[in-house]
Amino acid sequence: MKNYISIGLLGLGTVGSGVVQLIKNHQEELVHQVGCEVKVKSILVRDVEKERDIQIGQTHLTTDPNELLKDPEIDIVIEVIGGIEEAREHIIQALEAKKHVVTANKDLIALYGPELQQKALENNCDLFYEASVAGGIPILRGLSDGLVSDRIQKLMGIVNGTTNYILTKMDEDGLSYETALKEAQDLGFAESDPTSDVEGLDAARKMAILARLAFFTNVNLEDVEVSGISNVSVEDLNYGKKLGYVMKLIGYAHMENQQLEVNVQPTFLSKSHPLAAVKNEYNAIYVNGEAVGETMFYGPGAGSLPTATAVMSDVVAVIKNMRLGVNGKSFIKPRFERVLKTPAQRFGQYYFRLHLKDQVGAFSKITTLFNELDISFEKILQTPISKNELAEIIIVTHNVSMERFERALMELRDLSVVEEVISYYRVEGDAKK
């Protein structure tokens, strides 16, 4: 029997290089943790000849996945190739060959997590994916081990570094969305095609994975309602600031009476909320448990080495399980049927900004409408704007159902005194409330 662990690495991009580097630089720590050496035996790449920054030493590079997946000596396959179909096939093949799998692939896990987990279970293999959510933050273990005895009620995440960077720059430096995005791209915090980040899809994938673990139910990616930040304006950020808020792209997951709501949307947070201080490209996940109350996990959401630490924490967990002979046992069973809340069951506070004709009695028409719908206001801010004899009004409601708020919006737009509803956002007030 060989006295070391052999790893097959699928992909040698940003995360893959980090994994190679970490295994090399922290070999001593690894040996101490798991009692034997850990070696990367083979790496699947697209181009064997390509020049690379990292030293890969004796490691075998190949373009043929079978050289890893059919190699009986390889114990653990790390999938950091990205994408869906190819990665899925490789992982299934690895599990069927009784290899444990560690992946950082949020797209894949968001779409096929339960299916792949089932496949792992059938083969007595581990399938871990800590790195798929929030890079270096050990949030999946935090939920499934640390807060295991609690009943998690609410989970709010800043789980996309690109959008957090953009919103921070808009808020602190007054940059427009376009300029901030450009800056993020120049610094490598945003892709040249930023759609998946700025429109919230990336965050939605992570929220689906988090919600499954937190609420023990099979959340689908389609269950996550998404809106992105591309329409957020500096004006709204400034008004929010005046009212004591800061805007973040928040992934929100809430379970109440076994009914579920998961969405991603730009949200005004009270400045006293722990997530409000999370800036630039950093990520954080705020967890509200029935017993524990408020906790938050903060750290880098991406990057080569941070993400590689998450991958390697999974690898160490796999190896410890191998030593103990208990792989494939940490499957998290869904407990609940997935039941989504209706708009009438979803409550929140809302900020909205509108332009009102500057006529006598105009504002009272607004208050009458909201009175009739039984929606009360927490904050009001009115400023005259010079052009066109309009007044700009910002209102923050008290808690109201989404259904009722949407009805109010519709009726507002029909009022003759309302020139335009410029924008509206969800508000997350003081965390304690």
Added chain:
Amino acid sequence: MKNYISIGLLGLGTVGSGVVQLIKNHQEELVHQVGCEVKVKSILVRDVEKERDIQIGQTHLTTDPNELLKDPEIDIVIEVIGGIEEAREHIIQALEAKKHVVTANKDLIALYGPELQQKALENNCDLFYEASVAGGIPILRGLSDGLVSDRIQKLMGIVNGTTNYILTKMDEDGLSYETALKEAQDLGFAESDPTSDVEGLDAARKMAILARLAFFTNVNLEDVEVSGISNVSVEDLNYGKKLGYVMKLIGYAHMENQQLEVNVQPTFLSKSHPLAAVKNEYNAIYVNGEAVGETMFYGPGAGSLPTATAVMSDVVAVIKNMRLGVNGKSFIKPRFERVLKTPAQRFGQYYFRLHLKDQVGAFSKITTLFNELDISFEKILQTPISKNELAEIIIVTHNVSMERFERALMELRDLSVVEEVISYYRVEGDAKK
């Protein structure tokens, strides 16, 4: 074989009551997690007749520890009785009777952790103590599982809720130390004898435990240098604010070239530091790892139910290990000889405030002294004070060894132009530096 897990609970105070409540209220979750019921069979109390707020149902109350420790049916002993000697004896007896032990006792683990861990190992038993540090925050698992593949360099903790509450009130409401302490006592955030909290001893115990796990070395409680907050003045907080700092009681642990420094002291944090936003009674541990970079774990540091969630996360871990037959294997072996840094090897920035005689050339005497010691200044703030023709000067140094800074202090006090050195504190600047 019985199809449930029997727990013996030592102590029915704040945390003990939380444990009973959590096991009752979250029984369904527990069954789902561990596949069987979890029952508290017996509880050791001081007075069986005492009226209690919580319902204990069929559970047997006793004043005789042997009724738990010698009961062959009891699988897991939870120690939440506090104190040292009695708790230690009970835990040793439990381990020798092959019972797994979960404890929330930081005093005991700080003093006797390695010895008790050894005893657990000899008996193939688990000994877990997640609740001993930072209540509901799963920081010990975060370090030993989540960041397992990284090399942790620095750990900074706000690990005492009482002092954080007091400092927050002094900072935000301008209360004096005495008034803020009184308020904390009235709200139950401080004991009637607050010494162990305000003088930093409680934080020191937690830092010893954290440093052992983070750095794989047997840190003793005596290795932790401690100074508390009872001399902190509102004046210093206000000057700090002007310079962009907020004061926190920081537990600081740093490993460099396998040399170690652990201390607890009031510290000025840059407002941009993630720990600066941690307010009131909340705790947080900031971890800086070579690969992962900056992470932070935030949550309630005390309280009945939050602490009970940490206890129960350990209980679930024990039961899972029982099911898999792998108890007593998660012992963390020390890797390094404990070598403490000398004052010449300990670097930091310092804030100091002094009263200077208002004479021509007085300030240049100060700068000459610091020049000679090769200490440069990052910030200077000078304000005349009316009485006695004195000037008040605040200086923040660049990075300097503790040895050299202490020599500067000594020489400062000898200068004829220096009336008095009022105060000095360590400064932790921008986290990125």
